[in-house]
Amino acid sequence: MIGPPNSAVFLPRRPLGDVVFRTCITACALVIPALLVLLGGVIAWAAWPAIRIAGSGLVLGSTWDVAHNKFGALPAIVGTLLSSAIALVLATPLAIAAAILTAEIAPRWLRTPLTFLIDLLAAIPSVVYGLWGIFVVVPLLRSVVMPFVSDTLQLGGVPWFSGPAYGPSLLAAGLVLAIMILPYIASVLREVLLAVPQSQREAALALGATRWEMIRDAVLPFARSGIVGGVMLGLGRALGETMAVTMVIGNSNAIPTSFFDPAYTVASLLANEFSEASGALHLSALMAVAGVLLLTTLLVNALARWLVWRVRRAGGVA
Amino acid sequence: MTSTVADGVGTQRRKRALAKRRTASAVMTWLVCSAGIVAVVPLLLILGHIAVRGFSAMSATFLVRLPAPAGVAGGGMGNAIAGTLILLAIASVVGLPIGLGAGVYLAEHRTTRLANTVRFLADVLNGLPSIVLGVFAWQLLVRPAGHFSALAGGVTLGVLMIPLVTRATEEMVRLVPVSLSEAALALGFSEWRTTSTVVLRTALPGIVTGALVAMARVAGETAPLLFTAFGNAYWSWDVRRPIAALPLQIYAYALSPFDDWRGQAWTGALVLVFLVLAIGIMARLAIRSRQRLARGASVGRWTRVLP
Secondary structure, eight states: OOOSTTTTTTOSSOOHHHHHHHHHHHHHHHHHHHHHHHHHHHHHHHHHHHHHHHTTHHHHOOOEETTTTEEOOHHHHHHHHHHHHHHHHHHHHHHHHHHHIIIIISOHHHHHHHHHHHHHHHHSOHHHHHHHIIIIIHHHIIIIIHHIIIIISOOTTSTBSOSOOOSSSHHHHHHHHHHHHHHHHHHHHHHHHHHSOHHHHHHHHHTTOOHHHHIIIIIHHHHHHHHHHHHHHHHHHHHHOOHHHHHHSOOOOSOOSBTTSOOOOHHHHHHHHGGGOOSHHHHHHHHHHHHHHHHHHHHHHHHHHHHHHHHHHHTTOO | OHHHHHHHHOOHHHHHHHHHHHHHHHHHHHHHHHHHHHHHHHHHHHHHHHHHHHHHTOOTGGGTSOOOOTTOTTOOOHHHHHHHHHHHHHHHHHHHHHHHHHHHHHHHSTTSHHHHHHHHHHHHHHHSOHHHHHHHHIIIIIHHHTSOOHHHHHHHHHHHHHHHHHHHHHHHHHHSOHHHHHHHHHTTOOHHHIIIIIIHHHHHHHHHHHHHHHHHHHHTOOGGGTTTTBOOSSOOOOTTSOBOOHHHHHHHHHTSSOHHHHHHHHHHHHHHHHHHHHHHHHHHHHHHHHHHHTTTSOOOSTTSSOO
């Protein structure tokens, strides 16, 4: 295919090594699209029996009863969306602040250690977050936060704040997820901010802007679509996160009506039932649920990547 | 900087407005700083908890013994540690060559349509939930074989490594000055020798960093192993059999009702975090030589110790 422009000019014919080499690297590159096509194909094929039998009931039905072959994943889907929403609401402002801090405000000597610290947080495996969630976050919620909300603040009657304080709950999952995706969003946003051209900042400062006005009026608007993209990358992670959520959400297959209710997510449904699935239809239904998760995260990720790429291109980085 | 403008105009109102804007700026700076600190606090809490609780059940035998039945003292996670290392080795065999090749391809064909598509799809693959890849691998590798296996687990982790290694390699190869490969070609090197002995040789420290970061990331993956490697309570050296892995063992012990198992889950977490960080720090050491190479170029994300 195309190589460095002048590579073959003085050679009478292409050496065999070159042909083999090019074929190899092209094959390697083609593995990636092939994998994705295979992934989609295999899951669609395996999910087909359940889709044919249950149809839209798979995502709209709210009863998941393996014994009676009823497979409605709506509770898990609602739980996935709600826990991710809680995580995003909690993590986004802090992540934006952390990104501004590491890219704009912190003195140069502090930036590297701070960035390293945030990267470290992102490198901790999710099962460790889950462990921490079970033994630190859940007891804290059960013995301090939940009683405080219902007894001291008297919010027990308010929708979404009612219910007994079990501990493992939608709120616990949202909190642990927030802590997990925060460093991830922050590091993507930091890069987006660094991609904003220096001339933007200089122009704002030359016009007499204070530092905050410079960030607010010159940096953030330029980076806006990248910020949205970075947050969506975090959303993609939150939607698909399995271990930490499975460990703290309570795994109850009912649509939650309160932040304190135990709930379920699509990923935890898979984690709990897949390896001991009974019967072909059960397995196929789980495959279909995996397909729903795949499609959702695929869309979220593709859109997010495109948004981030737009800023980097405009800033001349990518 | 702004004061000269205000002084030039000199009105009281301007001065007051300026003071207000400066206060706003200071308040916002303070807010951003405190939010940044709030963001870092959980890290210190988590690391603190792991260190304190992990060390309390730590012993030399923990690293080499088999798990003991509940209530029997002195069990360890030796087989899980060995299992994780075996899985990482299999993953590297799958993920490194393919990622390396694809990365070189992307660096050499920067903006062709195929390269752009592959680059985008690599990013998409990188963002997919790992449990979906586990389900996929189960259907392709475990179901036909009829049993869980270390091989299936390792290959799944290898697939997770591919996009990471691809993007890191591409980034590093792009940093190699074109003049180097032009010089080699002008001396009559064939293309593949130019790439393998000049370009890749120059980019090697960075590629090593990228590979290590990818290994650090998949070392802690649990979800894709649930239906592939599955776990094993005994030593296993056969890649066709189910195998134990550190994250799986932590998961199982964390959910167990026994206090000594839970304590061991913390110790396992300590070992796992130590393993991940050790690989990450090795990667950082390799980065040093990379920075010499990349002087002046932008430092990208694919070789940082992060997803």
